[in-house]
C-alpha cells in the first residue's frame with residue numbers, strides 16, 4: 333500500500349486534471365490493455381480504438397478548440413499520455429506523434445490551413461505523420477536533402493524519409509524539405525495528403541516491439557504540392573520541426589512513465605501473490621529494495637517530466653533543454669524499471 337500511494341500519479345493535480353486522468357486510465361484499462369498483446373503480435377494499427385480516444389478529446393489535446401482541439405496545457409497532455417500508455421505504450425506513442433503534427437498545423441498554419449486540416453485530424457478521422465528523418469540524416473536533421481523546387485504555385489518534391497511512424501497507414505504528412513541553401517535556414521515545412529501523385533511508401537520495417545504502429549519509408553517522386561500547403565514562411569521549417577519536438581519529447585517521456593507505472597504495479601502484485609520458500613516473495617527484503625528502487629526512478633522521472641511540461645507551457649527560455657532532459661532521463665529510467 334505504501335508504494336501505491338508514493339507512485340500515485342494524481343498526487344498534486346487539480347480536481348479537473350484528476351478527472352480527465354481517470355477518464356484516460358479507464359480508457360486504457362478497458363479499450364487498450366486487453367488488446368495490446370494482439371495488436372503487437374498481429375501488427376494491428378488500432379484505428380477504431382484511436383477514434384474512440386479522439387471522442388474523448390485525445391486526438392488534439394493541446395490544439396485550440398476552434399478547430400476541434402481540447403485546448404489543454406502541456407502538463408495536462410503529459411498526464412493523459414501517461415495514463416493512456418498504461419494500456420498500450422506503442423499505440424499511445426503514435427497518438428502522441430499525431431497530436432504533435434496537429435499542433436504544428438494549428439500553431440504555424442494559416443487560418444485556412446488550420447480549418448482545412450485540424451478538424452478531421454482532431455477527430456482522428458484522418459491520421460498524421462511527422463517526416464523529418466532521412467536515410468542520410470538522423471541526429472543531424474538539418475542536413476536533410478529532400479528537395480522542394482518551386483514552380484509557380486507548386487513545389488516539386490523529391491527525396492525520401494526514413495522510419496516514419498504511421499507511414500503508409502496515415503493520411504496527412506508533415507514534411508520537412510529543402511527549399512533553400514544548406515543548413516537549417518534552407519528548410520521549409522509542407523503538408524502532403526495521401527493520394528498525391530508521386531507519394532509512395534517503403535515496406536513495413538521489422539521491429540522487436542511497438543508493432544501496433546507501422547514504421548515505413550515515405551518516398552516523394554516529383555510530387556506536386558501546392559504552395560498553399562506550406563506551413564509558415566520559406567526557411568522556417570526547421571524551427572517548426574524543433575518546436576514540435578519540444579512537446580514531442582515531453583509526450584514520449586510521458587509514455588515511458590505510463591509503461592513504468594504499469595510495471596511497478598504488476599511487480600508489486602506479483603511479489604504479494606507468488607510464494608517461494610513458504611512465503612510471499614514480498615517478504616524477501618532484497619525484492620522490497622528492488623521495488624523501492626523502481627518506484628524511486630518512476631517518481632523522479634515524473635517530477636522532471638512535469639517540471640519540463642510546465643516550463644514549455646510558460647514559454648520559458650530553458651524549456652527546450654528541460655524537455656530534452658526530461659526525455660533523456662524518463663526514457664532511460666523507465667526502461668530500467
Ligand SMILES: Cc1cc2nc3c(=O)[nH]c(=O)nc-3n(C[C@H](O)[C@H](O)[C@H](O)COP(=O)(O)OP(=O)(O)OC[C@H]3O[C@@H](n4cnc5c(N)ncnc54)[C@H](O)[C@@H]3O)c2cc1C
Pocket residue numbers: 429461462463464465469470471472494495496497498542547
Ligand atoms: C521506431 C522508430 C520510429 C521513428 N519515427 C520517426 C518519425 O515518425 N519521424 C521521423 O522523422 N523520424 C522518426 N524516427 C527516426 C529517429 O528520430 C531517428 O532514428 C533519430 O533521429 C536518430 O537518427 P539515426 O537513427 O539516423 O541515428 P544516427 O544519427 O545515425 O546516430 C547513430 C548513433 O550515433 C550517435 N550520434 C550521432 N551523432 C552523434 C554525435 N555528434 N555525438 C555523439 N553521438 C552521436 C547517436 O546518438 C546514435 O546512437 C523513428 C525511429 C524509430 C527507431
